[in-house]
Amino acid sequence: MGVSVSFASMPSILVVDDSPSLVHYLKTALSAARYHVHTAYNGREAVEVIKSRPVDVILCDLQMPEMDGKKLRRKLMAHGRYSRIPFVAMSAHDTAENFNAMRELQAAAFLTKPFKPEQLFIVLSRLQEEARLQELSERRLVRLEKNLLVRSIVSLAQALDARDNCTRTHSVAAARVAVKIAARMGIPRADIRQLFIAGKLHDIGKIGIPDAILQKPARLTEEEFAVIKTHPQAGARILAPIPSLREAAEIIHCHHERPDGKGYPRGLSGGEIHFLAHILSIADVFEALMSDRPYRRGLPLEETLTIMSGGRGTQFHAECFDSFLILVREGCFAGVGKGREGAAGATCPDPA
Ligand SMILES: [Fe+2]
Numbered sequence: 001m002g003v004s005v006s007f008a009s010m011p012s013i014l015v016v017d018d019s020p021s022l023v024h025y026l027k028t029a030l031s032a033a034r035y036h037v038h039t040a041y042n043g044r045e046a047v048e049v050i051k052s053r054p055v056d057v058i059l060c061d062l063q064m065p066e067m068d069g070k071k072l073r074r075k076l077m078a079h080g081r082y083s084r085i086p087f088v089a090m091s092a093h094d095t096a097e098n099f100n101a102m103r104e105l106q107a108a109a110f111l112t113k114p115f116k117p118e119q120l121f122i123v124l125s126r127l128q129e130e131a132r133l134q135e136l137s138e139r140r141l142v143r144l145e146k147n148l149l150v151r152s153i154v155s156l157a158q159a160l161d162a163r164d165n166c167t168r169t170h171s172v173a174a175a176r177v178a179v180k181i182a183a184r185m186g187i188p189r190a191d192i193r194q195l196f197i198a199g200k201l202h203d204i205g206k207i208g209i210p211d212a213i214l215q216k217p218a219r220l221t222e223e224e225f226a227v228i229k230t231h232p233q234a235g236a237r238i239l240a241p242i243p244s245l246r247e248a249a250e251i252i253h254c255h256h257e258r259p260d261g262k263g264y265p266r267g268l269s270g271g272e273i274h275f276l277a278h279i280l281s282i283a284d285v286f287e288a289l290m291s292d293r294p295y296r297r298g299l300p301l302e303e304t305l306t307i308m309s310g311g312r313g314t315q316f317h318a319e320c321f322d323s324f325l326i327l328v329r330e331g332c333f334a335g336v337g338k339g340r341e342g343a344a345g346a347t348c349p350d351p352a
Contacts, residue, residue, distance in 0.1 A: 011128060012036040012054055016046040016072070017061040017090070022113075026059065029117035035124070043067025047075065055085055057108075057127055059120070062091040062098055073105045086127045090115070146244050150197060153238065157204050170287055173336060175199025177283035180332055182276065185323045191247070195276045198251035202280060205235030205252070229264045232256050251277045255284060260314040278317035282308070282324050285316075290337025298337040301328070 013035045015026045020041070027037045038053065040046040044067045046060065058076075062069035069089055076082040086108035091098055094112040102110050109123045157171060178199045182192045206214060209231060213224045220228065236253035239245045254268065254277030261269030289304040299307070305328065312321045327333060 010034055010036050011056040011124070012038060013124070014038045014040065014046060014049055014055045014058045014060075016040045016043065016058065016064070016069070018042060018064040019061075022061075026117070026120070029120075033117070033121060043069065043072030043075070046072055050076070050082055050085070056131070057086045057088060057124060059088045059090060059111075062089055062102075063093070070101055070105065073102075073107065077105060086131075088120075088123055088127075146242070149242050150245070153201060153204065156207065156238075157201050160204060160207050170291065171200050171203055173291075174202070174280070174283045174287040177287055177333060177336060178276075178280045180327055181279045181283060181320060181324050184327055185279075185320065187276070187279075191276060194245070194247040195251060195280065197245060198248040198255070198276070199280055199283065201235065201239070201248070202252050202255045202284065203231060203235065204238055205231035205233065207238075208234055229256075233265050247274075247276075250274045251280055253277075255280045257281070258311075258315050259317050262314075275317075278320045279324075282316050282320055286324070286333070287336055292337075 013030055015023050015030070015037060016039075017023050017026075018041050023039050023041065027039060030037045038049050038055065040049050042064045043060075046058065047067075049055065050058070058072075060069045060072060067075075069091075073087050073089075076085065076087070087105070088109045088111060089098070089102045089107045090111040090113055092113040094110075099110060108127055111119060111123065175196050176199075179192055179196050182195050187195070206228075209227055213220065213227055216224065232253050232255055236249040239249035239252065242249075251274050253265075254274045257263035257266065257268045257273045257277060258281075259270055259273070259278070261267050263273075285308060286304065289299050289307065290301070291298045305325070308316065308321070309325075312318055
């Protein structure tokens with residue numbers, strides 16, 4: 001508690017002065033201007049207030065008993081968190097010594113008593129604008145870092161695609177199919193973004209699977225398939241350190257689960273499965289069946305739909321599957337499996 005570096009809509013000002021009449025006067029003026037006001041009558045009391053509630057700005061007298069303004073500022077500067085709260089000094093003594101001390105202690109402003117509330121409001125507006133700009137640039141930095149992380153992971157996925165003939169470009173193509181289904185179902189934009197990332201990275205967990213299994217140009221044995229089954233969890237683990245991709249990680253973890261509980265790795269069923277994973281699962285299988293594999297050609301559209309329709313409500317979420325079928329009939333996936341949605345490819349090999 002105690003620190004609020006991004007001003008709330010109603011900023012909190014801590015007024016610190018040993019004169020009760022001045023504290024009352026400033027509190028009245030600030031409250032009328034819609035600021036939230038806390039008060040203290042010396043530095044020691046101010047520390048207690050700062051520790052216990054959010055404070056956006058400290059407006060502090062320099063000459064006070066017990067702990068004066070300079071000592072308070074020094075104490076706050078020693079604590080990384082509290083040093084970020086803008087400190088506005090006020091004093092009747094506009095001496096060079098006080099000015100220099102406040103410059104040294106990085107005060108945000110110095111108001112010479114007596115001052116009009118309007119002078120204080122100008123200072124507070126400026127501080128509010130500075131806090132807003134700082135928050136914006138911090139947010140931009142976080143977004144940049146996130147993009148950088150995502151790009152690094154996508155590069156990793158591309159390295160996997162290059163290693164695995166079976167999934168070359170499959171992930172991106174499946175992600176595009178999934179996004180179209182989600183958009184058709186009215187899924188919110190932010191969720192679609194997570195789905196697209198999950199789609200592009202859904203088989204990233206295969207990075208740890210030996211080439212002998214991953215590149216086997218034939219159907220897998222049960223033992224080999226057991227190894228393949230570890231990839232959803234491994235993929236979710238790769239994304240786990242990125243808090244903003246938590247949703248994508250869970251979608252990846254669930255992309256081989258089935259509504260009837262016969263999927264893997266956890267055997268989840270129905271509502272236990274992340275809803276967007278149902279969509280990704282349809283896109284994943286559709287793109288895989290339509291595309292060439294090393295040991296077979298991609299299937300024609302009608303044959304693919306016949307096979308997949310048998311899994312409506314058991315392998316595939318019924319409502320998602322119906323939306324997918326509408327899009328197919330509208331010709332939205334004409335390029336899938338022919339290289340136009342991302343070239344040929346296939347998903348996880350089936351067991352023998
Ligand atoms: Fe997979």
